[in-house]
Amino acid sequence: xxxxxxxxxxxxxPEGAIASLNCTYSDRGSQSFFWYRQYSGKSPELIMSIYSNxxxxxxxxxxQLNKASQYVSLLIRDSQPSDxxxxxxxxxxxxxxxxxxxxxxxxxxxVHP
Amino acid sequence: EPEVTQTPSHQVTQMGQEVILRCVPISNHLYFYWYRQILxxxxxxxxxxxxxxxxxxxxxxxxxxxxxxxxxxxFTLKIRxxxxxxxxxxxxxxxxxxxxxxxxxxxxxxxxxLVL
Numbered sequence: 394x395x396x397x398x399x400x401x402x403x404x405x406x407p408e409g410a411i412a413s414l415n416c417t418y419s420d421r422g423s424q425s426f427f428w429y430r431q432y433s434g435k436s437p438e439l440i441m442s443i444y445s446n447x448x449x450x451x452x453x454x455x456x457q458l459n460k461a462s463q464y465v466s467l468l469i470r471d472s473q474p475s476d477x478x479x480x481x482x483x484x485x486x487x488x489x490x491x492x493x494x495x496x497x498x499x500x501x502x503x504v505h506p
Numbered sequence: 507e508p509e510v511t512q513t514p515s516h517q518v519t520q521m522g523q524e525v526i527l528r529c530v531p532i533s534n535h536l537y538f539y540w541y542r543q544i545l546x547x548x549x550x551x552x553x554x555x556x557x558x559x560x561x562x563x564x565x566x567x568x569x570x571x572x573x574x575x576x577x578x579x580x581f582t583l584k585i586r587x588x589x590x591x592x593x594x595x596x597x598x599x600x601x602x603x604x605x606x607x608x609x610x611x612x613x614x615x616x617x618x619x620l621v622l
Contacts (some may be wrong), residue, residue: 429613436597437549437597438613439612442610466521480507482550483549492554492611493539494539494553494611498547
């Protein structure tokens, strides 16, 4: 069973702080990695995708991938109350399963003023 | 901005009844997906669909489930005889190519299905 595990939450940070979200995956053949944000009762919304080792930055968000350690993380700088949501890590395998996303259970982030 | 749409937003049905959930993927996308999320649980892959056939399906997608692209725009998920445990939010998603590394899947707003 290919698993995606996220650090247990909930995570609470003050406004303006850095929020750090972590994810590990079991399938070494995984090719693509995604962070989605999900507000309560809503659908997942893509924040970032990454598929090469290292860092990828987009505004206040930085995704980090370490394939050797099977680890992917998301840093949110200058956290805002509007960032309060559940963050989902999703992994796509290679080969014929490019499209199938395997999701982690999510980490609930609360940013308090 | 193009988006995936789903209807209905909510559906209540009796156990044993058939339901059809409808999705309109983004118009130039070629790969379509259904996921479900039981309340408080993970988002789970059900099926992927390309070129009018199933590309991959999960263990959840048993004989009670079927998918169809009845015309050039709609993509449907049918549950033949609903069970209580089918109660969940069902998300449709689409992607442009489906096999590009790092390619984004765009999710629809979901249909909340409640089986009584």
